[in-house]
Amino acid sequence: RGDNGMMFPDPIVAAGPRSLNTKEPFLLEQSHAHFGTPGLLAIPEPSSDNEGRKLAKKKQKRRLSREHREDGDDRPREHPFIVTEPGELARGKKNGLDYLFDLYEQCAKFLDVVQQISKERGEKCPTKVTNQVFRHAKLKGASYINKPKMRHYVHCFALHCLDQEKSNSLRKAFKERGENVGAWRQACYYPLVEMARANGWDIEGVFNRNEKLRIWYVPTKLRQLCHSEKSKDSDSCSYE
Amino acid sequence: RGDNGMMFPDPIVAAGPRSLNTKEPFLLEQSHAHFGTPGLLAIPEPSSDNEGRKLAKKKQKRRLSREHREDGDDRPREHPFIVTEPGELARGKKNGLDYLFDLYEQCAKFLDVVQQISKERGEKCPTKVTNQVFRHAKLKGASYINKPKMRHYVHCFALHCLDQEKSNSLRKAFKERGENVGAWRQACYYPLVEMARANGWDIEGVFNRNEKLRIWYVPTKLRQLCHSEKSKDSDSCSYE
DNA sequence: AACCCGGGCGACCATCGGACGCTGGTGCC
DNA sequence: GGCACCAGCGTCCGATGGTCGCCCGGGTT
DSSP states (O other): OOSSSSSOOOOOSSSOOSSSSOOHHHOOOOSOOSGGGGGGGGGOTOOOOOSOOTTTTTSSSSGGGGHOOOOOOOOOOOOOBOOOOOTOOOOOOOOOOOHHHHHHHHHHHHHHEEEHHHHHHOOOOOSOOHHHHHHHHHTTTTTTTOOOHHHHHHHHHHHHOOOHHHHHHHHHHHHHTTTTTTHHHHHHHHHHHHHHHHHTTTTHHHHSSSTTTTTTTTOHHHHHHHHHHHHHHHHTTTOO | OOSSSSSSOOOOOSSSSSTTOOOOOOOOOOOOOOOOOGGGOOOTTTOOOSSHHHHOTTTOOGGHHHHHHSSSSOOOOOOOOOOOOOOOOSSSSSSSSHHHHHHHHHHHHHHHHHHHHHHTTOOOSSSSSOHHHOOOOOHHTTTTTHHHHHTTTTTHHHHHHHHHHHHHHHHHHHHHTTTHHHHHHHHHHHHHHHHHHTTTTHHHHHHHSSTTTTSOOOOOHHHHHHHHHHHHHHHTOOOO
């Protein structure tokens, strides 16, 4: 279970020092100034502004941003994932699946931090990995984490959490066959659908019952897959 | 506890038959045509369109809508609430607080229906009273239910759920003093803040632990109130 | 009838969850 | 070096939660 050695290539600083981080309010002083008697109702903090958000000049058709990238922060994209078996380090300019799954753990940690902060500030406390968490991760320098990527592989991580055994053998099989990441990713759906079937088709519940999965939204595709399989089942024994 | 007699004026049809409801897909046929082997992945239902949504020509600056209301559906606004004591029927063109609280029960029933439907369709299942629920209520003819109103009085309903006793006496007191609804509404915050204090300031938890409250979002104002009261507390015994 | 108080709820807004597809990195020949 | 493949993730989109304040109903004078 303790598979968190230094087997990962990328700059995993995981919530490193509050580096290049402009304007983090971070528990800005704001109490200490209680107003009059009905002060209970005189709520201050009008612009609590959850962690540095953008909102700056966003309507200027950011169409152009792609071409010339004037500024110097031109981060190269992450290396693509390849199918690796458990414990295997990816060779060349690739990332392995252990690293992929570690990203999910990192997100969980970022969520913890965000929850802590929002609790201290008396704000709504997220129970899932939300935009806010991705924003926070980026702010803390984990620029290699982003929403589309994490959402893309959620169900793969789900299989990894729910049936380590099956997940591992699937990885091995697909690696041997020389399949690409896309194929492996697709294949991860099937065992999960079976798991849902065994649990009365309550895929939401399957996620929620698992400590690490609870914080991830059930992917639409997986939910739909479960739904159509369920319909297929009840079709064959029609008029139940 | 069984305060659901026919003491309410409005047309409570509550979730009537699937009436004037254009294009309800409702479990549209879509299996039966399993594609090739990887057919499990060929998900149809591209436009599931959760219950009749509007989206029609919305960007035509509906600024003008208020003036002339051309069409005939000019529904008059609901009668204002007045402070009534438990069991008291409001006189004149007013609505009483028992009726207000009944509205919350009706929303709960609408949520049930929406959950049932979304489960049948294999869609995301709401756990709270969302926009979708309000939309459904309107669709079913409960046009007297609307989001701003329900959100406005949530904390009053919360007090009613969590401490019937205190809620009742507050109503009596404010009625006697001839206070208006706004004043009563404001007063409802204080007992709730005390309840939060007694529960480690976890107002979210207080809501979630109550069967009927669980489905309502904690109002921002209440959360902020709890937060500033908590800070006030820890201030006085500084450096704890 | 005229006035003013107070509150119902239409309409708006920032942000959210979700998804597509362009761009360009990568390995192979 | 050139090319074809494929996947990372910037960017967009409809819908959401949340709120403000306009408009007008209603009681009073």
